[in-house]
Amino acid sequence: MSRTPPHPTREQIELPLVLDCLSDPIRLAIVYQLAQQERVSSELCCGDFNGLAGKSNLTYHFAKLRDCGLMQTRVAGTNRFMRLRREDLEARFPGLLDAVLKSAAKDTERLQLLPACNVLEAD
Amino acid sequence: MSRTPPHPTREQIELPLVLDCLSDPIRLAIVYQLAQQERVSSELCCGDFNGLAGKSNLTYHFAKLRDCGLMQTRVAGTNRFMRLRREDLEARFPGLLDAVLKSAAKDTERLQLLPACNVLEAD
DNA sequence: TCGATAGTTCAATAAACATTGAACATAAGG
DNA sequence: CCTTATGTTCAATGTTTATTGAACTATCGA
Numbered sequence: 001m002s003r004t005p006p007h008p009t010r011e012q013i014e015l016p017l018v019l020d021c022l023s024d025p026i027r028l029a030i031v032y033q034l035a036q037q038e039r040v041s042s043e044l045c046c047g048d049f050n051g052l053a054g055k056s057n058l059t060y061h062f063a064k065l066r067d068c069g070l071m072q073t074r075v076a077g078t079n080r081f082m083r084l085r086r087e088d089l090e091a092r093f094p095g096l097l098d099a100v101l102k103s104a105a106k107d108t109e110r111l112q113l114l115p116a117c118n119v120l121e122a123d
Numbered sequence: 124m125s126r127t128p129p130h131p132t133r134e135q136i137e138l139p140l141v142l143d144c145l146s147d148p149i150r151l152a153i154v155y156q157l158a159q160q161e162r163v164s165s166e167l168c169c170g171d172f173n174g175l176a177g178k179s180n181l182t183y184h185f186a187k188l189r190d191c192g193l194m195q196t197r198v199a200g201t202n203r204f205m206r207l208r209r210e211d212l213e214a215r216f217p218g219l220l221d222a223v224l225k226s227a228a229k230d231t232e233r234l235q236l237l238p239a240c241n242v243l244e245a246d
Numbered sequence: 247t248c249g250a251t252a253g254t255t256c257a258a259t260a261a262a263c264a265t266t267g268a269a270c271a272t273a274a275g276g
Numbered sequence: 277c278c279t280t281a282t283g284t285t286c287a288a289t290g291t292t293t294a295t296t297g298a299a300c301t302a303t304c305g306a
Contacts, residue, residue: 102217
């Protein structure tokens, strides 16, 4: 299989693309789940999201999230490990990611997200 | 012409719809412009956005912004006056709108927005 | 070396989206 | 009244989007 896929640089991250990525419920759920697990492991692999959609559909959404700069993919063996590009996002658009995550946390039921993480619920 | 068009209630405002609305450059520019003029007049009418797109295209974008709860339309004579639903947004998704506006303000050139307003540039 | 596991690629499909222009509706002002 | 200014509606268009399944590739472990 191919090498590490391309990622945009921090400066190349574009607001409309980021917002568009986050506007899809599946991608929002991916990002939310990444954010939740962040302090535990900081990385998750594709399989951890199997509940959200079919495999090839997930590949599609992962590519969008990568292309817009929201997450990074690291290839390790047969696994791809994903992590949020929190620092880059924060540098580029301060407060944005947190505001979205907090908004999502308020609506876990409507958005059918996994049970809220207390880290995010802090107000 | 018809009466005041329907608007969602505060509680009906949905995060993915809001983000999707804001992810379109034209709609983001509309919202940004509304936010800039806010302290001056709080309302703008359709014609004030003629620079952004054709008339019927603007009508389309206004409808999306209204449907997702980002703005309100008030009919007055042959004019429609728009204003941001700032309070409702803030109640529903605290900090979100400001984070987006601040992010947009950082990128006025890339996004081809009107010259930044000092109110928004405050950090 | 073989088989199972993890994920990608590709083509097909249906739905949603943005954009346009022409025709229309409404209200204000001379 | 008639005209002008504002904005909407509608149909047509081409584009992008999300989703699926089948075929494929690569890696790990027995």
